[in-house]
Amino acid sequence: MTIYIPTPLRPYAEGKDQLDVRADTVQGALDKLTLTFPDLRKHLFTEEGKLRAFVNVYLNDEDVRYLPAKEATTVTATDTLSIIPSIAGGH
Template sequence: MTIFIPTPLRTFAGGQDAVEVNATTISEALAKLTETHPELRRHLFTAEGKLRAFVNVYFNDEDVRYLPAKEATAVTAADTLSIIPSIAGGWTN
């Protein structure tokens, strides 16, 4: 499957905007991504191995957090994962 890497994380993925991995589940795909590009791990996961709160992962057009099987969801070579850090703010301190 193809994992799309957002602009800020490309420097930790060899400058690539997309990485191909062979995997059967979303969690396996993310594990293979960080095995190939270890520097990505601390940007995506907490020390406990959970996705950081501001990191969104989309399986095709679906938020992985809301999939019934979440990261255990089965994937095929034609599927895509998009990593999207959150975007928010506002003038209130």
């Protein structure tokens, strides 16, 4: 499957905007990503190993947080995983 890396995280992924990995689950894919680029880990996960609150992970067009199996959801080679930091604000 293909993992898409957002602009702010590319400096910690050798400048790459995507990475193709072989994995069985969302968690497996994220593990491969952070094994390949260890500097990404602190940007994606808390010290307890949970996804940071402002980091959204989408399997195709579905928010992984709302999938029944969450990070344990199985994936196929044609799936895509998008990492999207949140955007909000106001005065």
